[in-house]
Amino acid sequence: MLIRHPDDILPSEITTPRLYQERRRFMSLAGGMALAGILPAGTAHASPASLGPILKSPLSTSEGQTSFKAVTTYNNYYELGTDKEDPAQNTHRLKTSPWTVRVEGLVNKPRTFGIEEILKLAPLEERIYRMRCVEGWSMVIPWVGIPLATLLKLADPQGSARFVEFVSHYDKATMTRGVLDWPYNEALRLDEARHPLTLLAVGLYGELLPIQNGAPLRLVVPWKYGFKSGKSIVAIRLTEKQPVTAWMKAGPSEYGFYSNVNPEVDHPRWSQATERRIGEFSKRKTLMFNGYADQVASLYSGMDLRRNF
Numbered sequence: 001m002l003i004r005h006p007d008d009i010l011p012s013e014i015t016t017p018r019l020y021q022e023r024r025r026f027m028s029l030a031g032g033m034a035l036a037g038i039l040p041a042g043t044a045h046a047s048p049a050s051l052g053p054i055l056k057s058p059l060s061t062s063e064g065q066t067s068f069k070a071v072t073t074y075n076n077y078y079e080l081g082t083d084k085e086d087p088a089q090n091t092h093r094l095k096t097s098p099w100t101v102r103v104e105g106l107v108n109k110p111r112t113f114g115i116e117e118i119l120k121l122a123p124l125e126e127r128i129y130r131m132r133c134v135e136g137w138s139m140v141i142p143w144v145g146i147p148l149a150t151l152l153k154l155a156d157p158q159g160s161a162r163f164v165e166f167v168s169h170y171d172k173a174t175m176t177r178g179v180l181d182w183p184y185n186e187a188l189r190l191d192e193a194r195h196p197l198t199l200l201a202v203g204l205y206g207e208l209l210p211i212q213n214g215a216p217l218r219l220v221v222p223w224k225y226g227f228k229s230g231k232s233i234v235a236i237r238l239t240e241k242q243p244v245t246a247w248m249k250a251g252p253s254e255y256g257f258y259s260n261v262n263p264e265v266d267h268p269r270w271s272q273a274t275e276r277r278i279g280e281f282s283k284r285k286t287l288m289f290n291g292y293a294d295q296v297a298s299l300y301s302g303m304d305l306r307r308n309f
């Protein structure tokens, strides 16, 4: 994201939602048949573990969804490689089971959660969100997750807590070295973190998160550029001081703390006024706060969004 502009996904690569449904149906069928002893057991492993009942959220957009194929093969996950196609090909470099997340720092109830516990903290919701990468492309993704606010409430933040930092898993033996000061970390103001739109995602398209999308647990903050949504999170830390994030360290003039999607504030090396929705030919106008202004603009009232980019 530091250097490259997006390559576009060829229309021929796009799976239609219909085909996708068929594929899912086939896989759950194959899984069931293997359990019943009709197919050899190995076949069942092709079936991703399912997430059970998922509520539909009123916070979802009704815009057309980006294909499952594009969502899972055109990724930014630098620990698994810096080309868009790399993460999907390097999933063996990350083991997601067992997995724990520490909630720590300025909280009255610090706690380490197993990923299975997080799946049970609240009913899972589907949130279909627009996502806008700082490089100029966008997608519409049906995430599955729970509000981050639910987890924060359990930890009981102390009065002095003002920021929430998210630390991603890093293993230098198997993951990219250089590029950024690892581990990847991101952060939000506490009120942004508690906002109902802020999601802890555990799945997409009704299934467990693919590794390239940040398994087993990632943040999703739809009104900010994609890099604020850290993947494969191992620690959530409440702090008083504003954390310095990996991208701020790498390029302080290019990546600010807020990184709210803003068509009026250019990246120093390119305009942010338009975007390419993956799977579409013509460009779209980028919307203030990625189209979520009604819900989030009040978080920034009185702030100069050019200075606080």
Ligand SMILES: Nc1nc2c(c(=O)[nH]1)N[C@H]1C(S)=C(S)[C@@H](COP(=O)(O)O)O[C@H]1N2
Residues within 6 Å of the ligand: 001, 071, 074, 075, 076, 077, 078, 079, 132, 133, 134, 168, 184, 212, 213, 214, 225, 226, 227, 228, 229, 230, 231, 232
């Ligand atoms: N740990 C980690 N999280 C990350 C990144 C990364 O390189 N490492 N890339 C970010 C960027 S720039 C974007 S646009 C989104 C992409 O998410 P997706 O591949 O699921 O669409 O993940 C974000 N989270």
Ligand SMILES: [Mo]
Residues within 6 Å of the ligand: 001, 076, 132, 133, 134, 135, 225, 226, 227
């Ligand atoms: Mo991004």
